[in-house]
Structures are given as structure tokens and as C-alpha cells.
Amino acid sequence: MRLTSKWKLSFNIFLTFMLLSGCGFKDIDKRFFVVSIGVDLAKNSSKKYLVSLKFAVPKTTRESPAEYQIVSEEANSISEAVRIIKTKVDKEIDFSHTKVILLGEELVKRRGNAGVNYWFVRRRDVQSIAWIAVGKPSALAVLKVKPTSEYFPSNALFLALGKDGSETPYVISEFMYDFKFRAIERGIDPVLPIIKAKKDFLEINTVGLFNKSKMLLELQPEETKMLNFFLNREEKSSLWGKKGQTNMIVNTEKVKSKYKIYTPKGKRPYIQFDVSVDGVLEETTKRIANKQLSKYEKVIGKQFSKEALRVLRKIQKAGLDPVGFGLRYRSRHFNDNDWKEWQRIYPTIDFKVHTKVQISDTGLIE
Numbered sequence: 408m409r410l411t412s413k414w415k416l417s418f419n420i421f422l423t424f425m426l427l428s429g430c431g432f433k434d435i436d437k438r439f440f441v442v443s444i445g446v447d448l449a450k451n452s453s454k455k456y457l458v459s460l461k462f463a464v465p466k467t468t469r470e471s472p473a474e475y476q477i478v479s480e481e482a483n484s485i486s487e488a489v490r491i492i493k494t495k496v497d498k499e500i501d502f503s504h505t506k507v508i509l510l511g512e513e514l515v516k517r518r519g520n521a522g523v524n525y526w527f528v529r530r531r532d533v534q535s536i537a538w539i540a541v542g543k544p545s546a547l548a549v550l551k552v553k554p555t556s557e558y559f560p561s562n563a564l565f566l567a568l569g570k571d572g573s574e575t576p577y578v579i580s581e582f583m584y585d586f587k588f589r590a591i592e593r594g595i596d597p598v599l600p601i602i603k604a605k606k607d608f609l610e611i612n613t614v615g616l617f618n619k620s621k622m623l624l625e626l627q628p629e630e631t632k633m634l635n636f637f638l639n640r641e642e643k644s645s646l647w648g649k650k651g652q653t654n655m656i657v658n659t660e661k662v663k664s665k666y667k668i669y670t671p672k673g674k675r676p677y678i679q680f681d682v683s684v685d686g687v688l689e690e691t692t693k694r695i696a697n698k699q700l701s702k703y704e705k706v707i708g709k710q711f712s713k714e715a716l717r718v719l720r721k722i723q724k725a726g727l728d729p730v731g732f733g734l735r736y737r738s739r740h741f742n743d744n745d746w747k748e749w750q751r752i753y754p755t756i757d758f759k760v761h762t763k764v765q766i767s768d769t770g771l772i773e
Contacts, residue, residue, distance in 0.1 A: 437498050437499060438498055438499050438500075438501040439462050439496050439497075439498035439499065439500055439501065440462065440463050440501050440503070440504045441460045441461065441462055441500060441501065441502050441504065441505045442461055442462070442463045442475075442504055442505060442506060442507070442559075442560050442561040443505065443506065443507040443508070443509065443550060443560075443561040443564060444458070444459070444460055444461070444502075444505060444507070444508050444509065444527075445458070445459040445461070445509040445510075445511070445542060445545075445546030445547050445549065445550045446458055446459075446485065446508075446509070446510055446511060446514060446523055446546055447459070447511035447513065447514055447542075447545045447546050447547055448511060448513050448514045448517065449481040452481050454481040454482055454483055455482070455483045455484070456481065456482060456483070456484070456485065456488065456514075456523070457479055457480075457481050457511075457547065458479065458480055458481075458482065458485050458488035458489065458492070459477055459478070459479040459546065459547045459550055460477070460478050460479075460489070460492055460500070461475055461476075461477050461550045461560060461561060462475060462476045462477070462478065462496070462560075463475055463504070463559060463560045463561075464476055474560075475553075475560035475561075477550055477551065478492050478495050478496060479492075479547060480492050480495075484526070485523065486526060501532070502530065502532045502533045503532050503534070505533055505534065505537055506534070506538060506561070506564075506565055507537065507538050507539075507540065507561055507564045507565070507568065508527055508533075508537055508538070508539045508540070508583065509539075509540055509541070509542040509546035509549055509550065509602065510523065510539070510540070510541055510542065510546060510599075511541075511542050511544075511545045511546040511547075512541055512542065512543045512544060512545065512601070512622075513544075513545070514546075515541055515599075515615065515617070515621055515622040516621060516622050517621070524586070524587065524590065527539075527583060528583070528587055533583075534583075535582070535584040535587075536582050536583070536584065537582070537583045538564070538568040538569070538580055538581065538582060538583070539581055539582070539583050539586050539599060540564075540568065540581070540599055540600045540601070540602050540611075541599050541600070541601045541602065541615050541622065542602055542604070543601050543602065543603045543604065544604065545604075548604040549564075549602050549603075549604045549609065551604070552604050552605065552606075552607070552608070552609055553607075554607060554608050554609065555607060563608075563609055564602070564609065567609065567611055568580045568600070568611075574641070574643055575612075575641070575644075576631075576632040576635045576636070576641040576643070576644040577611070577612035577613075577628050577631050577632055577635075578600055578611050578612070578641075579598060579614050579631060579634065579635055579638070579640060580600060580640075581597075581598060581599050581600065586599065589617075589729075590617075590619055591619075592734065593734075593737070593746050594728065594731060594732070594733025594734030594735070594736065594737050594746070594749065595728060595729070595730075595731035595733065595734045596616065596617055596618060596619070596727050596728050596729050597616075597617040597619075597729075598614055598615070598616055598617065598634070598729040599614065599615050599617065599622075600613075600614055600615075601613045601614060601615050601625065612628040612631065613625055613626060613627060613628060613631055614626050614631045614634065616722065616725065616727045616729055617727070618726070618727060623725055623726075623727060624721075624722070624725045624727060626718075629714070630718050630721070632644060633714060633715055633718045634718065634722075634729065634730075636662050636664055636682065636715075637664055637680075637715075637719075637730050638729075638730065639662075639663065639664060641662075642659065642660065642661050642662045642663075643658075643659060643660065644659045644662065645657060645658055645659060645689065646659060646684065646686070646707055646710075646711060646764075647710075648703060648706050648707035648710055649706070650702065650703055650706045652692070652693070653691060653692055653693040653695070653703075654691065654692045655688060655690065655691040655692075655695070655703060655707070656688075656689045656690040656691075657684070657687070657688060657689060657707060657764070657766060658686050658687050658688075658689035659684055659685070659686040660685050660686050660687070661683075661684070661685040661686075662682070662684050662685075663682070663683045664680060664681070664682045664683075665681055666678055666679060666680045666681070666730075666732075666735075667679050668732065668735060668736055668756075670752070675755070675756075675757055676752050676756050676757070677756060677757035677758065677759055678719075678732060678756060678757070678758050678759070679759050679761070680715065680719075680758065680759065680760040680761070681761050681763075682711065682712075682715065682760065682761070682762040682763070683762075683763050683765070684707075684708075684711065684762065684763070684764045684765065685765050685767065686764075686765075686766060686767070687766060687767055687768045688700075688703075688766055688768065697768075700766045703766065704764040704765060704766055705764075707762075707764045708762040708763060708764040709762075711762040711764070712760040712761065712762045715760045715762070716758055716760050719758045719760070720758065723753070723754070723756070723758075726754070728753065732753065732756075733746075733749045733753065736748075736749045736752075737749065
């Protein structure tokens with residue numbers, strides 16, 4: 408009897424604790440899920456930020472169109488803005504499905520982003536694998552765009568940044584955890600894709616380069632593609648070449664790049680970049696036979712090296728390092744002043760690029 412009484416008492420205590428722990432839980436129908444967040448500078452206001460939350464509105468039927476609601480608030484901090492937005496909605500705000508964080512162009516160029524980023528990093532219900540990007544002309548303008556092909560709110564952003572849909576070398580996606588790493592680590596700088604708001608679609612083909620506090624340089628589409636090759640993030644692309652009166656385009660199937668930093672004594676330090684490109688001839692203005700491919704491979708390789716050298720020097724002149732040359736240097740030099748040495752070396756270091764192009768086929772039947 409005593410044993411039975413003890414078991415009953417233990418069960419009652421366990422049941423009580425279960426009921427107490429469930430007091431804070433709210434059903435899914437009482438939650439409002441945020442799919443994307445935008446942060447801009449507040450205009451014509453004494454407040455610092457304009458915070459916009461894009462909520463997904465559940466469909467009533469399968470045939471119902473994807474609906475959303477954007478609620479914005481001006482405040483001096485994101486925390487304050489979110490708490491005020493809570494007074495404008497009837498459900499508990501849930502950030503567990505937030506996949507995209509947008510920072511307004513004016514915000515990242517003027518005030519920087521350090522204080523804004525800390526909120527996302529510290530917030531436990533915001534995923535570290537959320538994508539982060541720059542919204543142009545503003546984050547709110549990007550959130551308002553509703554492409555006709557979108558099945559649910561912000562799906563166009565998810566597909567483009569996650570590359571589950573379109574695959575293109577003009578998009579450099581960035582996760583929040585990697586952006587945080589680049590923002591605090593010496594020797595590598597942040598890089599974010601720039602999303603432009605159009606009338607019925609979103610355009611992503613440029614990238615913004617940051618120092619540790621704000622965006623300093625915007626790369627054009629072809630420069631963005633080149634940076635993608637440096638980072639080894641995308642292999643499918645196309646290269647343009649010209650020999651005499653013959654123009655050609657090579658569809659790349661594999662692009663690999665690697666580099667080494669050389670600091671010879673008594674000589675100027677340099678970075679040796681070796682790039683290998685494999686592809687097929689996709690388009691030409693003149694018929695090219697297989698036996699002639701070696702000539703055109705050298706031409707395309709030289710043109711690629713020339714363009715790569717231009718982009719590397721442009722980034723170097725801006726004092727930025729998105730590839731992580733400084734981090735590589737620090738990992739191989741264990742002096743107490745290795746970082747100061749690199750800061751002295753990088754502004755004047757030379758670049759040497761060698762590209763090997765291999766065209767496997769002309770696309771013709773011979």
C-alpha cells in the first residue's frame with residue numbers, strides 16, 4: 408500500500424509540473440509568423456530606425472492567393488520597435504520562420520550596421536542560417552514587391568538567395584552567422600548581396616563590400632561574378648572572348664580558384680592566383696573546329712586573367728578584403744604583430760593571375 412501511495416504521489420507531482428510548464432505555450436493559431444525583416448533609417452523623424460516586419464497570412468483555402476501583412480514602426484532600437492508592433496497585431500509575434508533580413512541601403516552606408524546586427528545575433532528565436540542582404544532603395548521597398556510567381560510571402564527571396572530556384576554567378580548569398588564572423592574577424596571583410604526593388608520583380612546582380620562598420624564599395628554585375636569565382640561559390644557561368652573577328656562565349660561547367668601569398672626577402676610580396684576553367688563552346692560568330700580550340704583557350708584565359716586582375720586591384724584600392732587574404736596570412740604567420748604586418752603589406756601587394764581554360768567540345772557534329 409505504501410509503495411502504491413508513493414507512485415500516486417510521484418505521478419501527481421509530475422502531472423503538476425507538466426501543467427505548469429505548458430502555461431506559456433500558445434497554439435499555432437495564436438501566432439503571427441514573421442518571414443522577413445527590414446531595417447531602414449527613419450526619415451523625417453527623431454527616431455533612428457524604421458523596422459518593418461512581413462507577416463505571412465495563412466490561406467483559407469488551397470486556391471486562395473498568398474497574402475501578407477507588413478507592419479512598420481519607427482524607434483531608437485529594434486527591440487523597442489518590435490514591442491510597439493506587438494500592440495498593432497492580435498497574435499504573438501514568432502520569428503522562428505524568419506529567413507531573410509534586409510538592411511536598407513542608406514542605413515549600411517551612413518550609420519553602419521553593428522548595433523543592428525547585435526539584436527539579430529542575440530535573439531534566440533532568429534535563425535543563424537537566415538540570409539542577410541541590402542535592400543535598394545530601401546528594405547521596406549523590397550518587402551513590398553510581390554512577384555506574380557510567388558506562392559507564399561517572400562518565397563522569391565528564399566529561392567533566389569538559397570539558389571533552390573535560379574542558379575546564377577551574379578548572386579552571392581550570405582548567412583547571418585557568416586556575416587557576423589566576417590564583421591568581427593580580422594583579415595576578412597563582410598560581403599552582402601544587393602536586392603533592387605522593381606515594379607513586379609526583384610533584381611539581384613550586384614554585391615556590396617563592407618569594412619567592419621559600413622558598406623564602402625558596390626561591385627557591378629561582371630565584377631560580382633568574378634568575386635564569386637574567387638570565393639569558389641559558383642561554377643556555372645559564361646565567359647566571353649574575342650580572337651580577331653571571331654567572338655565566342657564559353658559555358659563554364661567547372662571553375663576552381665586557389666591562391667598563395669608569397670613574401671620573398673628583398674622583393675615585393677605578391678599573391679599568386681591560379682584559376683582553372685572547364686566548359687563547352689556555347690556561341691560563336693564563326694565555325695570553330697576541335698583542332699583550333701587550343702588557340703581560343705589561350706585567348707579566353709588571358710582575357711579572364713586581365714579582368715580578374717582589375718577586380719582584385721579595385722578591391723585592394725578600397726582597402727577591403729572579402730576573399731580573406733589577411734586571414735590566410737595570419738593563419739601561416741604566428742608573430743605577435745602578424746596583423747600589423749599584413750596591414751602594412753596589403754595596400755601595396757602585387758597580384759598575379761594565371762588562368763587555364765579547357766574547352767571540351769565545340770557543340771558541333773563533325
